[in-house]
Structures are given as structure tokens and as C-alpha cells.
Amino acid sequence: MLKKYLKNLLLFFSVLLMFFLAGQIWFGSYFLPDGYSYITSSIHSHIINPIQKWFDKGHEAGFSQNMKVLLKPNKIVLNHSGNRVMIQNGHPDFEKVRSFSDEFIYKVLTGEYSVRIKETISTDTYHSLLKGKTIYVDYGKDCDFRLFSSTLCDQSSNLLSEDISIVSGYIIGLHDSVMNDVSLYITDKKSNTAYRYIIEMNKNALDAQLQEYLAGASTGNILSYSFELNFHKEQENSASKVLFDPLILLDLMPSEIPSVQMLGTEEEHRSRFEEMTEDVLEVFSINSRTMRRYTDLENARVFVENNATLTMYPNGRLEYQTVQGSRGLDISNSTDRTNYDVSRAMADSVDFVAALCSYMPETYFEHLQISSGLVSQTERQTSYKLSFDYCVNGVPVRWQTEDGYHAAIEMEVTEGYLTSYRHCLWGYKAYEGERQQCLPLLTAADQLVNTLHNGTEPLHIETADYCYVVEEAGAVVPKWYGRVDGVERIFE
Amino acid sequence: MNFWVKEGNKKSIYACLKLYQEVLQLVMKKYISRICVVLLTLVMLMSMAVSAYAAPDVLPAEVESTVEGLLTLKAPEQLITSTDNKKLPISATVPEGAQVTVYRFDAVTGCYHKIVVDDVPMETTVGATMLYAGQVDLTTGNNKFLIRGGWDDSVYIVVKFEVNLLHIGFMDRIKGVISSIFN
Numbered sequence: 001m002l003k004k005y006l007k008n009l010l011l012f013f014s015v016l017l018m019f020f021l022a023g024q025i026w027f028g029s030y031f032l033p034d035g036y037s038y039i040t041s042s043i044h045s046h047i048i049n050p051i052q053k054w055f056d057k058g059h060e061a062g063f064s065q066n067m068k069v070l071l072k073p074n075k076i077v078l079n080h081s082g083n084r085v086m087i088q089n090g091h092p093d094f095e096k097v098r099s100f101s102d103e104f105i106y107k108v109l110t111g112e113y114s115v116r117i118k119e120t121i122s123t124d125t126y127h128s129l130l131k132g133k134t135i136y137v138d139y140g141k142d143c144d145f146r147l148f149s150s151t152l153c154d155q156s157s158n159l160l161s162e163d164i165s166i167v168s169g170y171i172i173g174l175h176d177s178v179m180n181d182v183s184l185y186i187t188d189k190k191s192n193t194a195y196r197y198i199i200e201m202n203k204n205a206l207d208a209q210l211q212e213y214l215a216g217a218s219t220g221n222i223l224s225y226s227f228e229l230n231f232h233k234e235q236e237n238s239a240s241k242v243l244f245d246p247l248i249l250l251d252l253m254p255s256e257i258p259s260v261q262m263l264g265t266e267e268e269h270r271s272r273f274e275e276m277t278e279d280v281l282e283v284f285s286i287n288s289r290t291m292r293r294y295t296d297l298e299n300a301r302v303f304v305e306n307n308a309t310l311t312m313y314p315n316g317r318l319e320y321q322t323v324q325g326s327r328g329l330d331i332s333n334s335t336d337r338t339n340y341d342v343s344r345a346m347a348d349s350v351d352f353v354a355a356l357c358s359y360m361p362e363t364y365f366e367h368l369q370i371s372s373g374l375v376s377q378t379e380r381q382t383s384y385k386l387s388f389d390y391c392v393n394g395v396p397v398r399w400q401t402e403d404g405y406h407a408a409i410e411m412e413v414t415e416g417y418l419t420s421y422r423h424c425l426w427g428y429k430a431y432e433g434e435r436q437q438c439l440p441l442l443t444a445a446d447q448l449v450n451t452l453h454n455g456t457e458p459l460h461i462e463t464a465d466y467c468y469v470v471e472e473a474g475a476v477v478p479k480w481y482g483r484v485d486g487v488e489r490i491f492e
Numbered sequence: 493m494n495f496w497v498k499e500g501n502k503k504s505i506y507a508c509l510k511l512y513q514e515v516l517q518l519v520m521k522k523y524i525s526r527i528c529v530v531l532l533t534l535v536m537l538m539s540m541a542v543s544a545y546a547a548p549d550v551l552p553a554e555v556e557s558t559v560e561g562l563l564t565l566k567a568p569e570q571l572i573t574s575t576d577n578k579k580l581p582i583s584a585t586v587p588e589g590a591q592v593t594v595y596r597f598d599a600v601t602g603c604y605h606k607i608v609v610d611d612v613p614m615e616t617t618v619g620a621t622m623l624y625a626g627q628v629d630l631t632t633g634n635n636k637f638l639i640r641g642g643w644d645d646s647v648y649i650v651v652k653f654e655v656n657l658l659h660i661g662f663m664d665r666i667k668g669v670i671s672s673i674f675n
Contacts, residue, residue: 230569235564
């Protein structure tokens with residue numbers, strides 16, 4: 001009898017052990033790390049993720065919430081009776097102004113405010129609106145309208161979807177005169193067509209808010225749009241070496257912005273970096289038991305797996321690079337890899353970045369802003385290079401390295417697989433007491449012309465904004481950056 | 493000479509130094525005034541080259557250009573315009589290195605006076621972009637301006653333009669009339 005019980009007990013433990021070992025092979029790749037990763041990823045993508053998604057109804061809201069943090073307007077420009085104020089993130093009124101402009105666009109997109117009339121307008125009319133009573137919300141980058149709409153109102157499709165494919169901002173027009181209505185003006189950047197939607201609402205409340213924000217504005221020099229100075233077009237007998245995009249704002253006097261310094265000391269950063277090593281390895285699905293690790297000549301810690309290398313540099317930089325021919329780390333939320341568009345790439349990337357940033361100080365994620373354009377260049381595009389800036393008061397911080405200037409996070413995603421990732425983990429903060437002078441944009445453009453102009457065609461400055469540059473020596477200096485003839489660069 | 497110094501003793505070295513000193517003093521006494529004149533001339537020439545040339549503070553109303561095509565006014569596009577905006581952006585294209593100055597007409601003196609904002613004159617040497625941009629405040633009614641681009645006192649171009657700032661009340665009355673028609 002005892003022998004029979006022992007036999008059953010032994011059989012029971014054998015079955016348990018079998019499940020345990022199978023689990024280790026499938027999920028942990030502990031015993032046979034080589035060659036089983038595809039099983040692990042298949043199980044994750046075909047079984048675990050769909051089941052998780054089934055139960056996790058709040059997933060999409062999470063993405064939307066993260067996108068709301070990461071996709072903020074670059075600047076909001078208030079125009080009223082000849083006065084003009086530019087508000088950027090970090091300005092005391094930014095959140096209030098953003099809130100009421102977000103509320104307006106939300107109600108239009110969800111149909112709460114009905115559109116009375118829709119019409120197309122000329123580009124010149126669109127520009128001239130900015131001389132009148134308007135609120136111009138500028139995101140500073142092209143964005144797929146479905147993604148834009150999902151971020152603002154959790155709906156990828158709405159009344160405006162049939163007209164707009166790519167958007168970079170919108171204008172709320174209160175009109176200086178005549179009608180008591182409000183208009184929404186949006187330019188579809190794909191077809192370059194500007195639309196006017198006359199909205200059924202009373203403008204008085206918005207008008208009062210606009211006046212309130214502009215009441216305390218300074219009466220000194222106001223910013224001028226490039227189209228007001230005719231810097232956007234060549235004129236007969238007046239050759240210039242540079243043309244500005246019509247909606248670039250030019251400051252005519254030198255301005256000052258707060259100095260920026262590293263948040264905490266280098267030592268504190270290094271020790272935090274050390275502490276979060278295990279978490280970082282987990283996020284990158286690197287098995288700490290099976291990987292190889294060593295410290296290189298630059299004192300960087302290198303973690304080598306079969307398909308990728310993760311390097312943690314002592315200056316707070318993190319680099320992940322898959323080997324050639326490898327698909328990379330599966331970060332997709334979906335099993336379906338077909339029609340992998342920019343919205344899906346962004347959703348996967350945002351979730352990944354949010355997961356990594358959850359191991360960092362809380363404020364770090366709040367400082368991040370999407371800096372790359374959010375559009376598919378072709379219908380068959382499956383690979384996307386996305387970048388996120390670390391911003392201080394809405395001004396991005398760029399890192400200078402031997403091979404140029406970099407955003408805080410630069411990543412490449414191909415059909416849901418992360419193939420490369422570069423992240424600077426150090427945070428920075430502004431010191432309002434210390435201010436640094438910024439050159440006027442025209443002076444910065446002079447330097448750019450001296451560097452780039454080839455003597456024939458004028459340079460075309462498509463975007464221009466301030467940024468802080470962390471130089472290789474560690475100093476942080478304000479500089480102008482922007483897209484010139486299609487290439488993003490620092491103006492120097 | 494070197495041979496003599498090497499071979500000489502301490503006394504001879506002192507004697508040599510003294511000789512040098514005397515010769516130097518003689519030269520200095522004879523040529524000191526000339527050296528000073530040369531140095532002063534050099535300093536003046538250098539300072540003229542380094543310092544920017546400044547345009548006159550006041551120009552008569554009838555001032556005319558001495559060259560053509562040196563400056564092209566980009567904004568405002570028309571030489572006589574109206575606006576209800578109190579700030580007027582001014583822009584122009586000018587060759588690199590030329591100086592641009594903006595003047596406002598003063599009805600009392602009958603002359604154009606260089607505009608000064610916060611003790612800084614509206615005067616700039618144009619950079620490599622060949623673009624000039626500035627901004628002036630308008631007063632209600634007619635505002636007369638002159639923009640001058642020049643290399644020096646004799647080679648310059650002037651462009652005169654007028655901007656009429658419409659009174660807000662006047663604009664409101666027009667709006668009121670239109671509003672009553674539409675509503």
C-alpha cells in the first residue's frame with residue numbers, strides 16, 4: 001500500500017517537474033537559450049498578448065493618456081487686436097490655454113459642436129488669419145490625422161477625417177468683426193488644402209478668455225511671422241540667400257531663456273543607473289542568467305545576447321542594437337504584422353518608452369515630447385524612426401556627440417520589432433534666476449548661410465526653434481535648430 | 493660684434509649696453525614726434541575700419557538716393573498702406589555688410605529722424621542672409637517713414653513709405669454697420 005502511494009507521489013512530482021521544466025524552456029529560455037526565442041515570442045504574441053488584451057480593456061486609454069503627455073503643442077500663439085503672444089510649455093498659462101483649445105477641438109471632433117459650413121480657403125487667407133483674432137495651436141511637426149484624433153478624442157475617425165490626412169496644427173478663428181460665430185481652420189499637409197469649418201457656437205466665452213490672457217502681455221516688440229515680412233517668397237530684384245517657411249515666428253531682438261543644468265549630480269545619476277540595470281534588462285527581455293557581460297575600455301557595461309547588444313555608458317546613455325539579420329525585440333501589442341502603419345508603430349513605441357520610464361524618476365516621462373514627424377512616407381512603409389525630446393519648459397535638450405546632435409530617445413521599429421534604441425537617461429532642470437541670451441533668428445540664419453549656402457539657390461528654412469545643446473564638455477547652451485532643405489540641423 | 497661681447501669682460505658688456513641706450517635716446521629724441529604721428533594715424537585708420545559707419549541722425553524731407561537697387565523694401569509691400577495694427581513690421585533685402593537705418597518723419601521739424609527704441613537706434617549692418625527686419629510703433633493717423641540702406645555717407649538709397657493707422661473706433665463703426673446688415 002505504502003509502495004503504491006510512493007509511486008503515485010513520485011508520478012505526481014514527475015508531472016509537476018515536467019511542467020516546470022517545459023515552462024522554463026518556453027518562457028524563460030533558461031536551459032536552452034539558443035534557438036528558442038522564436039517560441040517565446042510566438043507564445044507571447046499569439047497566446048499571451050491576445051489573452052491579456054481581452055481582459056485589459058484599459059489598454060487603449062493608457063496609450064491615449066501617454067500620447068496626451070507626449071504630443072503637446074510646440075507653441076500656442078494668441079493674436080488679438082494687433083497684440084500677439086507665444087506660449088510654450090512651461091509658461092504659467094500654457095496648461096490653461098491648452099486646456100481650452102483642446103476642449104474646443106475635442107467638441108468639434110466628437111460632434112458636440114456641429115459644423116455649419118465647410119469651405120476651402122486659399123493659403124494666403126489662412127496666413128492672414130493670424131493677423132486677426134485667433135488662437136493658433138502649432139504642433140511643430142506633421143502628424144497623421146487618425147493618430148492626432150485618437151490622441152485628442154479617442155476616436156480615429158470623425159467628420160474631418162475625409163478632408164484631413166496630415167495635420168500640423170489648427171487655428172481657432174474668432175473673427176474681428178461681423179459674425180458671432182467661431183471657425184476652425186486646418187490645413188491638410190498632404191494635399192496642401194486649407195479648410196474652414198464654421199462652428200455652431202457663441203464666440204463670446206472664447207473671446208473673453210483670449211482677451212484675459214493677452215491683457216497682461218508686454219507691449220514691446222511682438223513676434224513677426226515670416227509671411228508678414230515677406231521672407232517666405234522671392235521677389236523680383238531682391239535676391240536673398242534664405243527663405244523662411246511662412247509660419248515661422250521671428251523675434252527681432254535678442255531674447256533670454258533660463259539656464260539649464262543637470263538634475264542632481266553625475267554621481268547620483270550613475271548610482272541610479274546602476275540600480276536600474278536589472279529593470280532595464282527586463283524591459284529589453286535580456287535574460288540576465290544567459291547573457292554575456294563585460295566592461296569595455298570606455299567603462300561602459302555591455303550586455304550581449306544572441307540577437308542584440310545593450311550598452312550602458314557611464315554618461316547616462318543607453319544603446320540597444322540588434323545584430324544584422326535579426327528581427328529585433330518584439331514590442332508589438334498585436335499579432336497582426338500586416339499594414340503596420342505609423343499609428344501602430346507609435347502605439348508600440350510609446351508603450352515601450354513608458355515601460356522603461358516607469359523605472360525612472362516620475363518627472364522624467366512628463367518632460368518627454370515626441371519630436372519626430374508622425375506620418376507614413378509611403379503606403380508600404382513598415383519601418384519607422386521615431387524620436388522623443390527631453391524638454392525643459394517646452395524647449396528640447398539635444399545631446400552633442402561625435403556623430404552629431406541627438407534627441408533624448410531615438411528608436412527604430414520595424415513591423416513591431418525594435419531594431420535600435422538610443423536613450424539618454426539624465427534629466428535637466430531650468431534655473432529661472434540665471435538666464436542665457438539667445439541670438440535673434442536672423443543672426444542665427446546668417447551663421448547658417450555662411451556654413452551652408454552654395455552661392456546659387458536660397459536655403460529653405462522649414463522650421464526654427466530654440467533648443468538647449470549639451471556639449472561634449474558638459475556645458476548646456478541655447479541654440480537655434482530646425483529643418484533646413486529637409487534636413488534637421490543646429491544653426492551654426 | 494658677437495665676438496667682441498663674447499671676448500669682453502663685464503665692463504665691456506656694460507659699456508655696450510650704455511652705447512645702445514644712448515643711441516636709442518638719440519633716435520627717440522629726433523623721431524619721437526614722427527613716431528607718435530605714425531602711431532596715431534595707424535590707430536585712427538584701424539578704428540575707422542573696425543567701427544561701423546553710422547548714418548546721419550536727421551535727414552531732410554527732400555533727401556534723394558545716390559544709387560539704385562541697393563535696397564528693396566519687402567514689407568510693407570505698398571508704399572502707401574492702411575492698417576488697424578499698432579505694430580508695423582518692416583523688412584528689406586540689402587547686400588551683406590550694408591547698413592540699414594529706419595527714420596520717422598517729424599512734422600514739427602519737417603525732417604526724418606532716426607528712430608531710437610530704448611536708447612538703441614534702429615540701425616543694423618545686414619548679415620549673410622541679406623535680410624533686414626524691424627518693427628515700429630504706429631500712431632493713429634498717417635505715419636511717414638524712410639528706410640535708408642547705404643555703404644557710407646555718399647553711396648546710399650532711401651525709400652519713403654506711409655502707413656495710415658485706422659482708429660479702432662472707426663473700424664468698430666464699420667464692423668457695426670456690416671454686422672447690422674448681416675444679422
